[in-house]
Amino acid sequence: MAGVDVGGGGGKKRAVDAEINMIPFIDLLLVTISFLLITAVWTHMARLNADAQVPGKPSDDPPVDGPKPKDLHIEMRGTEKFVLQWKQGQQVVNSVELPRKEVKIVQKSVEVIRFPDLAVKIAEEWKTNGQHAAATDEKTDRAVLHTDNKTEYKYIIGVIDALYSTQRDRTFPGGKTEKIPAFNVTFAVN
Amino acid sequence: MPVHKPERRLLHFISLAFVKKKVAGGGQRPVVAGLSLTSMIDFLVVTVVFLLMSFSASGEFGIPKGVQLPKAENVMDMIDAPVVAVTGRQILVDGAPAGNVGSIIEADRLQVIEELKVLLKQRREYWISLKGKDKPHPGVVVLTIDQNVPALVVKSVFQTAAQSGYPNVSFMVDSLPHAK
Structure with missing residues (x-):
């Protein structure tokens, strides 16, 4: 029998050290390991955030006059190219076209769509035109996604993923600094 | 069946020198290999701790x-x-x-x-x-x-x-x- 016995007792007296039976202890550990391995979740779920831009409650404060924020509009309706437009209200400030080069990766029979060129271009565009780059700025630049009705969801996620690859530092009131996406995405209704 | 007070045990209180000598190899290589329980238990405990710490609740999203x-x-x-x-x-x-x-x-x-x-x-x-x-x-x-x-x-x-x-x-x- 497996056990820990440090001896003692001298044959007549009662032993001062008790013997611990190790077998149930090892059994318990093995059962625990088996349970944890069987119930473990090997896929890691996560999320991509988006903002539906619903107007808030009406405020008594008068509207602030000032320049309208610049938004990045991503036109992904064409099969050949992306069009990136910075718009201030309805006015187009800057427009860039980019060939639509998608990278398809098959992982465990699931097709993953990536747009690495788009990610690089968005990062460049944000460095030039982004308005909320300061670490203390609590707002983020807005990206508006234009897509046709037939585009499959995986392509939309590919574009949102490329958008969120551009990140910036954000210092929170407690002094903690974290990396956050430089854009917050929403959908165009058209 | 009545319960008896445990008797003296072989090898613990009764030495049986010839058996010990045989098991230990008697100058030759021993016939029985020892299993170190300490390292085995250490390994199991570390595995349990690792699995408990990496246990994620995010898998609960059905x-x-x-x-x-x-x-x-x-x-x-x-x-x-x-x-x-x-x-x-x-x-x-x-x-x-x-x-x-x-x-x-x-x-x-x-x-x-x-x-x-x-x-x-x-x-x-x-x-x-x-x-x-x-x-x-x-x-x-x-x-x-x-x-x-x-x-x-x-x-x-x-x-x-x-x-x-x-x-x-x-x-x-x-x-x-x-x-x-």
Whole structure:
């Protein structure tokens, strides 16, 4: 029998050290390991955030006059190219076209769509035109996604993923600094 | 059967020198190999601790059958919020049916899904009744959508969620490790 016995007792007296039976202890550990391995979740779920831009409650404060924020509009309706437009209200400030080069990766029979060129271009565009780059700025630049009705969801996620690859530092009131996406995405209704 | 006081044990109190000598090898290589329990127990304890620490609650988000999530790299951790699932056929709110995908595709126009709106509003009102009106509603909803669903359905669900008091919409994805 497996056990820990440090001896003692001298044959007549009662032993001062008790013997611990190790077998149930090892059994318990093995059962625990088996349970944890069987119930473990090997896929890691996560999320991509988006903002539906619903107007808030009406405020008594008068509207602030000032320049309208610049938004990045991503036109992904064409099969050949992306069009990136910075718009201030309805006015187009800057427009860039980019060939639509998608990278398809098959992982465990699931097709993953990536747009690495788009990610690089968005990062460049944000460095030039982004308005909320300061670490203390609590707002983020807005990206508006234009897509046709037939585009499959995986392509939309590919574009949102490329958008969120551009990140910036954000210092929170407690002094903690974290990396956050430089854009917050929403959908165009058209 | 009566219970006896334990007698003296072989090898512990009765030495049996010739057996010990045989087992130990008697100058030759021993016939019985010893198993170090200490290192084995250490290994098991470390494994249990590692598995307990890496045990993740994010697997508790039930994904309906038939939903193949897309994969993404630049993701955030999951949050606790109502889950709207969109399979190839139907829309579900926390497992309860809330609309038909086929009818949206057939209509071929962006629309507010009434059944979904009613269910989401019910959940919002229930949250407010539990937490009180003083506490602002977070307005967060998680969309679990099959990767082959067309954008028309995605946009319709997105718009319906926004109009039902859930402007912070999150898309559930399968997390990919960051490429170098």
